[in-house]
Amino acid sequence: MKRRYLFIAAAMFSMLTMQCQDPLKDIEINVSTNIIHYSSMLQIEDGNGNAVNNLNVELTGRDAGSIYNLAGLKEFHIEGGLLGLGVHPQADPTTDKSVEFTLILSGNDIITQLVPLTITEGQMHSVQTINVLKKSDAPLGVSVQSPTVILENNTISGSKTVSTTNENETSNITNVTMTDGTKFQDESGKDVTGGELKTVLVNLDPSKESALAVFPGGSLTANNVIAEGQTQVSAGSFIPASIANIEFTVGSTSIKKFNKPIQIAMQLDPEFVNVNTGNVLGTGEQIGVYSYETTTGQWKFEKNVAVEKVNGKLVANFETTHLTWYMVGNYVSACTSPVVLNLNASWMQTGVTYPLKVDAMLAGKVIGSVQVSASTTNTSVKIANLPLSSTGVSIHISTLDGQVLTAAGGVTLPQNGCAAAHSIAISQPANTAPKVTLQLYVRCPGNGDVINVLPTFYLYYRETKSSSDASGFKLLGVVTNGFLSSTLLKAGTAEYDFKAVWGDKIKYANKKTLQVDNSATVGTQPGDIIGEKAGAVNLQMLTEACK
Secondary structure, three states: OOOOOOEOOHHHHHHHHHOOOOOOOOOEEEEEOOOOOOEEEEEEEOOOOOEOOOOEEEEEOOOHHHEEEOOOOOOOOOEOOEEEEEEOHHHOOOOOOOEEEEEEEEOOOEEOEEEEEEEOOOOOEEEEEEEOEEOOOOOOOEEEEOOEEEOEOOEOOOOEEEEOOOHHHOOOOEEEEEOOOOEEEOOOOOEOOOOEEEEEEEEEOOOOHHHHOOOOOOOOEEEEEEOOOOOOOEEEEEEEEEEEEEEEEEOOEEEOEEEEEEEEEEEOOOOOEEOOOOEEOOOOOEEEEEEEEOOOOEEEEEEEEEOEEEOOEEEEEEEEEEOOEEEEEEEEEOOOOOEEEEEEOOOOOOOOOEEEEEEEEEOOEEEEEEEEEEEOOEOEEEEOOOOOOOOOOEEEEEEOOOOEOOOOOOEEOOOOOOOOEEEEEOOOOOOOOOOEEEEEEEEOOOOOOEEEEEOOEEEEEEEOOOOOOOOOOEEEEEEEOOEEEEOOOOOOOOEEEEEEEEOOEEEEEEEEEOOOEEEEEEOOOOOOEOOOOOHHHHHHHHHHHOO
C-alpha cells in the first residue's frame, strides 16, 4: 500500500480543474490523514507493567497480508513499548468476516509469544496489552529454573528429577522425572548425543493475575484449539489449574521427543473451581491436560487424568513423549461470532472521549481484555471468542486508573447469548475534571500553500514525572481528525507529559500546561510549532507525510 495521506473531496477536484489561476491562493483546505479505517494499538509489556522493545516482530495467518503499520508500510517495529497495526482499506472487516492474523514476538531472554488477533467490523480503534515472558525478570507468580543433568553414554542413568521452585511467590511447583535409559531426540526423532542435559522449566501460578498475563498466546482465550473428541480447530477459553513450560537442550540441539515416556507432576491450584461441577476441585476427579505447539500456536487436548493428593497437595500426574507448554484445567468452547456489548452511559458528554478497560471474566479469571476510546458516538464494543455456551461469563468495565464502573461482580451475560447484543450499564467516574479540548493541525511546508492536515493518532498522557523514563503513560484516547475532548485533564493546574503515535512515529511533549481549549498547528509558518528538541527530525517527518 503506497504511503499517501492526503485526499481531497471530488467537489474540490472539480473546482481545481475549472480554475485558470492558482486555486489554492489564500485558501485554507482541511484534509484528513485517516487512510487506514481499522487499527489496533498493541502495548507490549513484560508482565510487570514495563514496556518492552527490541523484539523481533512477525505476522502470519489468514489475513496477515492485509496488515500494515499505521504509516501504510510493511515494516513492524516496537517503539516505546507500542506496536500499531492497521488493516488495508480494501480488506476491512465485515459483519460476516473478521480480520484474523497471528503476531509472533521473539527475542533474547524472551519465550516466544504467538498472539492470535481479531479485528471486528465496527471496532475502528482498539488498544490491547500483550505480555511477553522475560526469563531473567519474570513477573510475580512465575518460577523460572534452569537445572542441568549429567548424561552417561547420551542417556539418563538411574532416575533423575528436575523441578521448579516456589520462588517469586509461586505457590505450586512442577516436577519432571526421567527414568533410567531415557534418550533424547530432535524434532525428526533422531537421537541426540551429548554429555549434559540443559533444562528451562517455567511454572505459572494460576492464582496470580500477573502470572496469567504471560500465558502462551497472550490470553486465556484462543482461536486455534483441538478440543476433546474433536479433529478440527475451534475457539474457546482455558481455566487453568496449573501451567508449565518445559524446554530441554543437549549441546545446541533442542529436544522435542524421547525414546520412552517421561513423567510430569503438576501441583494444582487448591482453590480451582471445576466449571464442569461448579465445585472446588477434589481428589479422584477427572481433569483435562492440553499441550501447546509453540511453532503454530495450536492447543491440543492430550488426555484426562485423575487428581491425586501428594504430600497434602493436589497433583496431576501424566506421562508424555514430547516437550512444550502444558495446561491442566478446563476448556470452554466459544461463540462463533463476536459478542456485542452496548455501553449504557447516559452521563457521557457529547464530544468527550472516555478511555475504558473492558474485561471478560470466567471462574474468577480474565479471559479477554481490551481498551476502548468510548464516546457518545462509540458505545459499542465487540469481543471475539467469548465462551457464552457456559454460564458465568461476566463483563467488568473500569477506567484506566482503576475506577470500577460496573456493578459489584460485573454484568453476567446470559447462557447461549452469542447472537444477542448485551446492554452494559456503567456508572460515571468520580472526580472528573471540566472538559478540555485539543485541536491539532498539520501545515504542509515548502510551497506557501495553506493546507491543514487533520491527523488521526493515538494519544497517551501522564502527569509530569521528575524522571525521564517512558513508564506510567495511560491512553487518553484516539485523536480523530486532529480533535479530542477529555475530562481527564485539568486546565491550568497541572503539568502533563504526552506521547503521540502518528503513523509509525512516536513523539513526546513534556511539561505541558493546558487551557480549556487548546489548538496548535505543526508547521514552519509564524506561530506554528515544529518541536523544541527535534525540530529537524519533525520537519523531515512533516515533509514526508505531506508528499
